Amino acid sequence: MNAKPPVLSLKNIVKTFPGVRALDGVSFAVLPGEVHALMGENGAGKSTLMKVLGGIYQPDEGQIIVGETPIVMSSPLEAKAKGIVFIHQELSLAEELSVAENIYLGELPRKRFGLVDWEMLYAQTNAILDKLRVSFNAKTRVGDLSIANQQMVEIARALTVDAKAVIFDEPTASLTDAEKVVLFDVISDLQSQGVGIIYISHRMEEIFKITDRISVLRDGSYRGTLNTAETNEEAVTQLMIGRKLDLSRNERTHELGDVALEVRDLSCGSLFENISFQVRRGEVVGFYGLVGAGRTEIAETLFGLRDPSSGAIFLDGQEVRIHSPADAIARGISLVPEDRKGQGLILGMNCRDNMTLPQIDDLKAGPFVAEGSEVAIFDQYRDRLDIRTPGWKQLVGNLSGGNQQKIVIGKWLSMHPNVLIVDEPTRGIDVGSKSEIHNLIRDLAAQGYAVIVISSEMPEVLHVSDRIVAMYSGRIMRTFTSAEVTEDNLIQAISGLTGEDLVA
Incomplete structure (x- = not known):
């Protein structure tokens, strides 16, 4: 009997940015009912590949195939319409709106004359929340929820559509152990319905607990796919980073x-x-x-x-x-906070300014900041911490997670x-x-x-x-x-x- 075709395939995807070949002929496929891990170091190309899949970036070369049909993914809305659902690590919720409004944002059920059918909206939302076994309801204001519960709202969004493939990006980063159990049950339910799961995580114990296969990217290139049951953490790590x-x-x-x-x-x-x-x-x-x-x-x-x-x-x-x-x-006393993006960095600011921000008053020459002193501090800690960036003008938001963390550490070390x-x-x-x-x-x-x-x-x-x-x-x-x-x-x-x- 022939195996079922993949629910989703990416073939020979190439994506180049100025001076950087972010993806170099990457191919990736997920089968119906499969949990397929996508792994790689920060900067390996995982996020870029998913942005190509989600229509945020257009590939320079290559094909996206949903089922057996090649498509051009022009936007995240089109991706969702094709049955490709993303659950992002970075929360994208409207805090002032209710849980129900967030889950069905842009797709609120309507009655006559275009009025929102609130009764149906709340009923549909509570039915989904019951599956997730959460303690809040459809009318709860999202801004009143903990980060972990907000992540559960993100996950609930995936259950509102007839999904062919669901991409989970670090879904357990803010979840408790009990919430992880619920998440894994949800993934199991999706599997039983033939939905393909792409699971992106750095947590090896999760990868080996719930996935069927593991594909690895390194430096923008595909490095291989392993059957989870036939490999181990050391082999996956070596494939990811090329060393023990x-x-x-x-x-x-x-x-x-x-x-x-x-x-x-x-x-x-x-x-x-x-x-x-x-x-x-x-x-x-x-x-x-x-x-x-x-x-x-x-x-x-x-x-x-x-x-x-x-x-x-x-x-x-x-x-x-x-x-x-x-x-x-x-x-x-210096603190490198738990939430480096929300509390430790200004993502729209360059590397130098992030690193020298706490001591800016000490670097002034008259009314102006001494740029040479700032650059000298950045260069010192870039070399000392091996921060990988083209230069101090690079926006911190464009760095990998590991390099962002080094910027935060360097900022406080420079204060001695x-x-x-x-x-x-x-x-x-x-x-x-x-x-x-x-x-x-x-x-x-x-x-x-x-x-x-x-x-x-x-x-x-x-x-x-x-x-x-x-x-x-x-x-x-x-x-x-x-x-x-x-x-x-x-x-x-x-x-x-x-x-x-x-x-x-």
């Missing part, structure tokens, strides 16, 4: 210095309470816990974004009061901080860039920086940390050294369990 990664635990080879930061009995309302810890110069202290454990809130308090309700903060043995980010920066806090350092970053960021963090510690790393990825905290602070529900459950921590005792601690609980 260092996956060892952190083994410090330098001596620790004095205590740079000490926190004593710090509390902030109901977010966290009685938090005490130290970070020494040359040390990486990792904070690990489930969503809602209070890790990010601690970082925001140290950076002056939140006022503590009690407790004390000491820098180099002296108690300090921090009421604003300006206070924190003046005292040598005493304490560097890095929240989710590799979220949405490919495995190659992730390894570079990990090595950078360890190098910074070796240079004498006191570093706090907040991460939701266990391999990450195990890889970079000298000590790991395990948190549960706003409290520190236990602090581990790198020598004594195991996956089992770390999971036990962040689950709020003690050894007695397990025995019972």
